[in-house]
Amino acid sequence: MNELVELVVKAFLIGCGATVVMDLWALFLKSVFKLPSLNYAFVGRWLGHMPQGKFTHNTIVESPPVRGERLMGWGAHYAIGVAFALVLLVFWGLDWAKHPTFFPAIFIGVVTIVAPFFLMQPCFGFGVAAKRLPRPNFSRLLSLGSHSAYGVGLYLAALFWGNLL
Template sequence: MDTALTFTLVVGIGATVALDVWARQLRRWLGIAGADWGLVGQWLSGLPAGRLVHTSDGFEIPSRGERALGWTFHYLVGLVYAAAYPLVWGTGFLATPSPGPFVLVGFGLSTLAGLCVLTPAMGGGLFASRTSDQGRRIALILLNHAVFAGAQYALALGLVTRPT
């Protein structure tokens, strides 16, 4: 299998799984609910009809299909972030990954996307400005995306072939 493809699959899926495990642990330890990917699926389903923001108007519990769409989207986004490394830094980067690109993409870009795209799309406003707990939400997004970036880097290091 192609090195860049292997990297993308392992880092993209693996880091997304790590993020999901982290979110599950936060719920278990502190009662903090993670992202509702079913609602994200509802939002995605509404995009073709021009509904750019998910609102509670006419809210229904997400269907199985909407949940599947949301979860699929979540993992596809993880794969896109992972694909950015060989695309932007070249395949040579895969042999000697350094933390900087993971901070930039895995933490910085993914955090900005969460705060400037997904949070507003889900009705929370830019940088969670329409939420009652903006500071807490931003802190949680920062923490979650630090876990995601750390998992990306750890997985990338684990893929490096060591000379024998």
């Protein structure tokens, strides 16, 4: 298999697998502890307003919904998961996907928290690192847990696919 094709295929498989683990973690928190997770329709709403030049919102919750926002948000969620898996493979190489180790996966998982803290949350009107939300430290902890779950998912997905490909 061509190296570029292999890189893209493995990033897709590992990224989707890791994102599923992140989503299962959110489902666990919601089911057991009644803790809400990000409504991905808001991600779609954010993206849906961009073509009109609106990149930031007083609060994304109060911004008008856009057609297809839920599907767009979930698609973006998985595309972002794949993109960060690609980053991992670019830095650690395709050999990592064949023989995964835990540190690179958890490192990338934790580093991905930069995106919501410094890009998405401020643009959603929640402030840098959720400072405008009612319980910012709790929100930060939930984000860290979710992104750590994504990192664990990178490792588990690489283990799974490494044995099959």
